[in-house]
Amino acid sequence: MLRGLTNKIWLWHPAISNRTLHVQPERRPVEMALFGEVEKAPMKLSIPVPVTPWVDAGWLATDAAYRQMSVTDKIRFLERQLGLPCDRWPDAVDIDVVGKASFGRDPRIWQADVFGKFVRPGTQRGTSCRDFSMLTVLRWLDMRYTVAPTFEDAEKVAVRQYLRELTAQGYLMELPDQHFRVLPAPHPEGLSRLRWNPQGRLTVSALRVCSERVRLDIPANQVQRLLEYFEDGHPALPVVAFVQDLMVRLHAPARTIVALLREAGLILG
Structure with a gap:
């Protein structure tokens, strides 16, 4: 009975004469890929693209319709929005600012529009404070009016001065980075x-x-x-x-x- 291979040099077998010959060779990358032993990184089928903020199509249609209105129709629209006839509009919509003609011939129209959209809702009793930026106002006006600056950046100067005058009148509080907060009216x-x-x-x-x-x-x-x-x-x-x-x-x-x-x-x- 053969109890071991120690000192049995007279025995020969391929498995003990050259053990390295029977070691399984490492598979090359091509073979591993063919046999499915390598998990390939998933192919990227898409690339990220910037997504623009969603805008309600209804608002776009409203702004486009307002843009096409005559001056008379715009005044009627603003009278309904402010709840007052134009001869009783507050002084806050008749402020003399530099570049005021950038949004049309009568600055009271665009000022009443801004006041009714951004300021008046936040001054009503029981409403919470509302914040907005000057850039938001500029973009909104650009959708509703044909902007024709009387000088470079005239429309920005006009809106900035108007909002700061509303701040001086107590309607707004100026915040950092050209942001503003609507203040409630003191009844x-x-x-x-x-x-x-x-x-x-x-x-x-x-x-x-x-x-x-x-x-x-x-x-x-x-x-x-x-x-x-x-x-x-x-x-x-x-x-x-x-x-x-x-x-x-x-x-x-x-x-x-x-x-x-x-x-x-x-x-x-």
């Missing part, structure tokens, strides 16, 4: 519900930043007066009386004064 009964913030304090830097955001120029003598009011507390007057006093001293509407006090964190409600 008379709403003013009576406002109250002072017990923790509210006012510093020079905070007053400067807040006044810039609401586009309110404050004379130097009034700056010191405001700082003294909120140095260690708040005015003894009710908020509504203080707002009315500042309206006279700063020659600003109530909505601008309220926006300033809100932005500075001085009032609640």
